[in-house]
Each structure stands twice: as C-alpha cells, then as structure tokens.
Amino acid sequence: MSYDALLWLSFGGPEGPEDVRPFLENVTRGRGVPPERLDEVEQHYQHFGGVSPINALNRRAIDAVRGLVELPVYFGNRNWHPMVEDTLAEMKAAGVRRALVFPTSAYGGYSACRQYDEDIRRARAAVPDAPELVKLRQFFDHPLFIESFVDAVRTAAAGFDDYRLVFTAHSVPLSADKASGPPEEGGHRYSRQIAEASRLVATALGVADHDVVWQSRSGPPQVPWLEPDIVDHVEALHAKGVTNVVVCPIGFVSDHLEVVWDLDTEARDRAVELGMGFARAATPNDDPRFARLVAELVAEHLAGAPVRKLSEFPLAGCTVDGAPCAVLCCEPARRPAK
Structure with missing residues (x-):
C-alpha cells in the first residue's frame, strides 16, 4: 500500500x-x-x-x-x-x-x-x-524510546551518589484505566504499559528498585484517579529518609507544560523545601x-x-x-x- x-x-x-x-x-x-x-x-x-x-x-x-x-x-x-x-x-x-x-x-x-x-x-x-x-x-516499548530515557536518567542522576528513581505519567480516572484493555486481560493496559516501560528503563540502568507515580490530575476529588501524586510521593520519600530523588517523566514524549509545571515547578519546589536533592530526566523531545x-x-x-x-x-x-x-x-x- x-x-x-x-x-x-x-x-x-x-x-x-x-x-x-x-x-x-x-x-x-x-x-x-x-x-x-x-x-x-x-x-x-x-x-x-x-x-x-x-x-x-x-x-x-x-x-x-x-x-x-x-x-x-x-x-x-x-x-x-x-x-x-x-x-x-x-x-x-x-x-x-x-x-x-x-x-x-x-x-x-x-x-x-x-x-x-x-x-x-x-x-x-x-x-x-x-x-x-x-x-x-x-x-512505549520501542528500543529507541527506552534508550532515550535511559540516557536522560543517567544525565539527570550524574550529580548524586545515591538517589531514588521515580517514574511519572499522567494520571487518569481508575475507571478509564480499567477500561484500557480487553476484559480477558484484566484491563488496566495504560498503567501496565507505564509500569513496563519504567521497568525496562530501570533494568537497563541496573536500578533494582524504583517507584511509579502519577501527576496532572484534573478531576473532581470524589472521583478516584491513579495515585500517588508526585508531590505527595516526594513528601513520603522524605519521611522515609530519602535525600535525593530523580524523576523520569516516562509517560511524556516532550517537555510540555505539564512537565515543566508539575515536575520542574511544584515537585521540585516541594523537594527543595524539604531539603532534598531533585533532578528531572529529559523527555525525548528532539x-x-x-x-x-x-x-x-x-x-x-x-x-x-x-x-x-x-x-x-x-x-x-x-x-x-x-x-x-x-x-x-x-x-x-x-x-x-x-
């Protein structure tokens, strides 16, 4: 064709x-x-x-x-x-x-x-x-997509001897996530794909443990969405004694406003307030x-x-x-x- x-x-x-x-x-x-x-x-x-x-x-x-x-x-x-x-x-x-x-x-x-x-x-x-x-x-699982994030995390983490790797993606209502896959597969394909892409990046980096969290929620509070939120998670990591966090926006292909506001502004500002080191990996961009x-x-x-x-x-x-x-x-x- x-x-x-x-x-x-x-x-x-x-x-x-x-x-x-x-x-x-x-x-x-x-x-x-x-x-x-x-x-x-x-x-x-x-x-x-x-x-x-x-x-x-x-x-x-x-x-x-x-x-x-x-x-x-x-x-x-x-x-x-x-x-x-x-x-x-x-x-x-x-x-x-x-x-x-x-x-x-x-x-x-x-x-x-x-x-x-x-x-x-x-x-x-x-x-x-x-x-x-x-x-x-x-x-989401193309080798070039994963490779670009692997190198971006390495660059972001270069200043830290130790850090917690956190992947983020756009949150959606739980009902929408459940519908994102055939019932015989159990649905939830969106969140499972995010988790798989995160695993592929972490494995390539040799990182044994990592977190997958969410950002950019916009719905009414009574509707359950995928969580935890990135800012809440930064606070939870601080409470556990984590001193440095590297955030990888695995759910995005470019540094658009939800990345530069939710991560570079809100999440970074909260980490700085708590005295934590914070770095954000680049998206593929160009x-x-x-x-x-x-x-x-x-x-x-x-x-x-x-x-x-x-x-x-x-x-x-x-x-x-x-x-x-x-x-x-x-x-x-x-x-x-x-």
Missing part, C-alpha cells in the same frame, strides 16, 4: 498570553470543568509567558523526521493551531490521498490513544473527500533517536520493516480512519445494563 504523506498529530498548546484561555476552553469543552479551575490552570501557563513549549518542540522534532522519511510531513493539533482539520484540508489540496499518522503518545488508553482516533474521525468528517489516514502503532523511532514506525508500513519492541504486550494502536483497534486496547467502559 502506498502513502503520500505523514501527519504529525499532537495535543497543541498556546503560543502567547492571549491564546491561553481559548486553548483551555478547547481542551475542556463539554466536560463541565468549572471556570475557577480554568482560572487556576491559566495561571500555570501565564507563569511561562502564556507559551507552552509543546508546539516548538513538535516543530523541531518534525524537522528531524523530515530528514529521515521520504514523505512530506504535516503538523496538526487537537486543541490549538495548527488544528488538525485545517491541516487535513491543506493535505487534500496538495493532492494527498493516503497518509500515515504519528500520534505524539506512546501508550494505550482513552486520552493516550483512542482520543487520537476521534481526532482523525472528526477531521475527516470536516473535510469532504478527505485523505485516508492510517494511525501508527503504540511505541532527541535524534526519537526521529529515528518515527522513521522506523513509518518504514513498517512503507517497506515492511521488522517491528522492534522490548515487551510481550501485543501490538496495538494502529487504526485506519480512526476505526477501533483490532485488540480493543482502549475502548470506553461499558455501562451496566439496567
């Missing part, structure tokens, strides 16, 4: 103070998030001049990928410009008939995987005779290995290149035009019959 382009599909982020509120309203539309919560999050963005690093990081990564693939690479977002609907219209005007899609998330689950399928369906519905879109697979990873995923479709992965998890996430994945790794939870 031939392809005419690669679409880089991401979350999006504001690029100026005036963008912040409309961006947040796009993110939370239909979710009933109270205005005071948006006010709080808006201040996080304004702390950095109203600019999220995510779009600039995506553009740098895209430039690196352009040097490795023989396809034109387009950039579209879910929540801020360039919006994926506009990008798809641009692709159609350029004569693209079939394109691969790289979603900037390595994992399964609703927000990490299925929501990108929804983005694809929404964009295609908005563009008459839109190009066919084939979403690339999940890559690491050349990340561009090579994307090129390898593309080559699986263009040239039948072998699949490289380090875990026993089944391949998942590859969809055509946003159709359900064959392994149903991130289907919504079914409501019980009344």
Whole structure:
C-alpha cells in the first residue's frame, strides 16, 4: 500500500498570553470543568509567558523526521493551531490521498490513544473527500524510546551518589484505566504499559528498585484517579529518609507544560523545601533517536520493516480512519445494563 504523506498529530498548546484561555476552553469543552479551575490552570501557563513549549518542540522534532522519511510531513493539533482539520484540508489540496499518522503518545488508553482516533474521525468528517489516514502503532516499548530515557536518567542522576528513581505519567480516572484493555486481560493496559516501560528503563540502568507515580490530575476529588501524586510521593520519600530523588517523566514524549509545571515547578519546589536533592530526566523531545523511532514506525508500513519492541504486550494502536483497534486496547467502559 502506498502513502503520500505523514501527519504529525499532537495535543497543541498556546503560543502567547492571549491564546491561553481559548486553548483551555478547547481542551475542556463539554466536560463541565468549572471556570475557577480554568482560572487556576491559566495561571500555570501565564507563569511561562502564556507559551507552552509543546508546539516548538513538535516543530523541531518534525524537522528531524523530515530528514529521515521520504514523505512530506504535516503538523496538526487537537486543541490549538495548527488544528488538525485545517491541516487535513491543506493535505487534500496538495493532492494527498493516503497518509500515515504519528500520534505524539506512546501508550494505550482513552486520552493516550483512542482520543487520537476521534481526532482523525472528526477531521475527516470536516473535510469532504478527505485523505485516508492510517494511525501508527503504540511505541512505549520501542528500543529507541527506552534508550532515550535511559540516557536522560543517567544525565539527570550524574550529580548524586545515591538517589531514588521515580517514574511519572499522567494520571487518569481508575475507571478509564480499567477500561484500557480487553476484559480477558484484566484491563488496566495504560498503567501496565507505564509500569513496563519504567521497568525496562530501570533494568537497563541496573536500578533494582524504583517507584511509579502519577501527576496532572484534573478531576473532581470524589472521583478516584491513579495515585500517588508526585508531590505527595516526594513528601513520603522524605519521611522515609530519602535525600535525593530523580524523576523520569516516562509517560511524556516532550517537555510540555505539564512537565515543566508539575515536575520542574511544584515537585521540585516541594523537594527543595524539604531539603532534598531533585533532578528531572529529559523527555525525548528532539532527541535524534526519537526521529529515528518515527522513521522506523513509518518504514513498517512503507517497506515492511521488522517491528522492534522490548515487551510481550501485543501490538496495538494502529487504526485506519480512526476505526477501533483490532485488540480493543482502549475502548470506553461499558455501562451496566439496567
């Protein structure tokens, strides 16, 4: 099967103070998030001049990928410009008939995987005779993904003789995590993939013990989410006598605002208050290995290149035009019959 382009599909982020509120309203539309919560999050963005690093990081990564693939690479977002609907219209005007899609998330689950399928369906519905879109697979266990984090942790930990290694990822409601996998597997594929990626990194580092915690919770307090929270965990480590902590944001592919606020600001500030040493490992960002990873995923479709992965998890996430994945790794939870 031939392809005419690669679409880089991401979350999006504001690029100026005036963008912040409309961006947040796009993110939370239909979710009933109270205005005071948006006010709080808006201040996080304004702390950095109203600019999220995510779009600039995506553009740098895209430039690196352009040097490795023989396809034109387009950039579209879910929540801020360039919006994926506009990008798809641009692709159609350029004569693209079939394109691969790289979603900037390595994992399964609703927000990490299925929501990108929804983005694809929404964009295609908005563009008459839109190009066919084939979403690339999940890559949390790809050797290049793991290698980039291994080196990032080594760099972050270089100043410590002893430290506790803590992996973080975006928290989700427990119900959403339970739904992120076939019932016969027991669900919870999102948190199990996070745990597996963390184990792969820790094993490569020769670290015998580590922690997996969560960050960026945004739901109401009465709804149970994955925990513990990273700041709470830093406090718990201090109470146990841990003096240095190295945090690896294994759940993220770039240093966007949830990384630089939740980890570099809130978690770091709390550690400093407690007199602890704190270091945060970099995400892949525009690491050349990340561009090579994307090129390898593309080559699986263009040239039948072998699949490289380090875990026993089944391949998942590859969809055509946003159709359900064959392994149903991130289907919504079914409501019980009344």
